[in-house]
Amino acid sequence: MREFDGNLANHLWVGDYHNIGGSYLTAACFARADASGGCLVSRDAGGGGSRCWNLGIGTNNANVISWRVESSVAEVANGATNVIGAGMIHACGVKDGNGANTLRVYLNGVLDGQTFGTGAIVTGGANIAIGRRHHTSQPFDGAIGEVAIWAAALTVPEIVALAKGFSPLMIRPDSLLSYWPVLGNDSPEPDYISSLGAGVVGTVPKSDHPKVYRPRSAIYVPAG
Amino acid sequence: MSEPAWVPLGTAPMIPWQIVFTALASEPPGAGYATLDTRNGHPVLDYDAAANEGVMFRGVLPNAYAGRGLNVKLIWAATTAVAGNVVWAIGVERINAGGQDLDANSFGPTISATATCDTVSGETTETVIPISAGASMDGLLAGEMFRLQVYRDAVNAADTMAGDAELLAVVITEQ
Numbered sequence: 001m002r003e004f005d006g007n008l009a010n011h012l013w014v015g016d017y018h019n020i021g022g023s024y025l026t027a028a029c030f031a032r033a034d035a036s037g038g039c040l041v042s043r044d045a046g047g048g049g050s051r052c053w054n055l056g057i058g059t060n061n062a063n064v065i066s067w068r069v070e071s072s073v074a075e076v077a078n079g080a081t082n083v084i085g086a087g088m089i090h091a092c093g094v095k096d097g098n099g100a101n102t103l104r105v106y107l108n109g110v111l112d113g114q115t116f117g118t119g120a121i122v123t124g125g126a127n128i129a130i131g132r133r134h135h136t137s138q139p140f141d142g143a144i145g146e147v148a149i150w151a152a153a154l155t156v157p158e159i160v161a162l163a164k165g166f167s168p169l170m171i172r173p174d175s176l177l178s179y180w181p182v183l184g185n186d187s188p189e190p191d192y193i194s195s196l197g198a199g200v201v202g203t204v205p206k207s208d209h210p211k212v213y214r215p216r217s218a219i220y221v222p223a224g
Numbered sequence: 225m226s227e228p229a230w231v232p233l234g235t236a237p238m239i240p241w242q243i244v245f246t247a248l249a250s251e252p253p254g255a256g257y258a259t260l261d262t263r264n265g266h267p268v269l270d271y272d273a274a275a276n277e278g279v280m281f282r283g284v285l286p287n288a289y290a291g292r293g294l295n296v297k298l299i300w301a302a303t304t305a306v307a308g309n310v311v312w313a314i315g316v317e318r319i320n321a322g323g324q325d326l327d328a329n330s331f332g333p334t335i336s337a338t339a340t341c342d343t344v345s346g347e348t349t350e351t352v353i354p355i356s357a358g359a360s361m362d363g364l365l366a367g368e369m370f371r372l373q374v375y376r377d378a379v380n381a382a383d384t385m386a387g388d389a390e391l392l393a394v395v396i397t398e399q
Contacts, residue, residue: 157259157270158259164260164261164262165262173252213248215248216249218244218245218249218281218282219243219244219245219246220241220242220286221242221243222239222240222241
């Protein structure tokens with residue numbers, strides 16, 4: 001993971017990211033939130049009508065996970081649980097088509113809030129920011145790691161597996177668009193799927209990583 | 225001077241080998257997949273009791289494979305049950321050069337075994353499913369890539385165990 005200090009100048013940046021439209025999307029990560037009001041991961045091109053989506057802590061409602069997705073209108077699913085100072089958490093936002101309760105947030109694999117979702121996610125904007133909102137606001141104070149995006153609505157068992165520490169590489173791999181483990185060793189932080197690394201902007205030091213189960217290949221005895 | 229090692233005519237020398245797949249080596253199919261879970265820190269795959277669920281494992285048959293059938297051992301436990309049977313089913317897909325189109329699935333015949341869970345839900349059961357050489361292995365030969373699907377035939381009337389079955393590992397050896 002990396003440690004963000006709540007300063008706009010310090011974040012991770014993915015340039016020239018491909019568009020994600022449609023009505024099915026999941027974003028997830030591990031985080032430790034030290035203060036309210038910051039984006040964990042966002043794709044955002046500016047003002048209303050082009051904010052695309054963002055997953056944050058207290059960005060639209062104090063101290064809880066917020067999952068904002070913009071289609072014809074901006075819609076926000078807010079969690080119900082205060083996560084500030086709660087230690088390591090797993091945050092997940094899901095857009096599961098359109099209609100009642102199709103915009104959902106999960107805390108540690110448990111549904112924490114939901115709302116109505118309308119229309120396809122707006123496209124536009126070219127970048128993804130980790131640790132702040134793309135559009136120069138909402139810097140995050142805390143730690144972030146294991147960031148992943150799927151062009152699909154993950155199911156509850158899949159989100160539970162993520163929260164238990166199974167690598168995103170093992171969860172719906174056909175729909176996995178990007179996976180930044182954010183191990184804190186490299187800039188850019190590698191994306192294991194699309195090779196669109198997340199470059200370190202400013203100072204974002206390494207911090208303790210959560211327990212993660214990585215995929216393993218077969219074991220051959222003896223090797224042959 | 226030591227005696228030479230004699231090998232009967234027509235029999236290939238047997239070099240012991242095994243392939244071990246843990247839950248972390250599993251690949252989900254497009255739908256109906258067993259769910260990754262942990263049990264006291266052990267990675268497992270949860271197989272539902274109400275619907276057929278499965279996963280696939282990918283490997284290469286060792287060059288030391290001597291042409292016999294295979295034994296596929298499943299190491300599993302019940303999430304909560306202390307009685308009842310699970311119907312496990314497996315199938316092999318040969319992925320040979322110039323033979324298998326990756327755009328399609330082509331598993332060989334399904335081979336099943338009915339196994340009784342342990343009387344303690346946290347204790348494992350080992351279930352060995354033998355596969356004959358040849359067509360039952362989808363014609364798989366030494367050095368060739370393959371996929372092994374392992375699913376719970378939960379809708380089978382013989383599958384009577386309540387709750388999930390947790391698969392920890394699969395071990396393939398030659399008969």
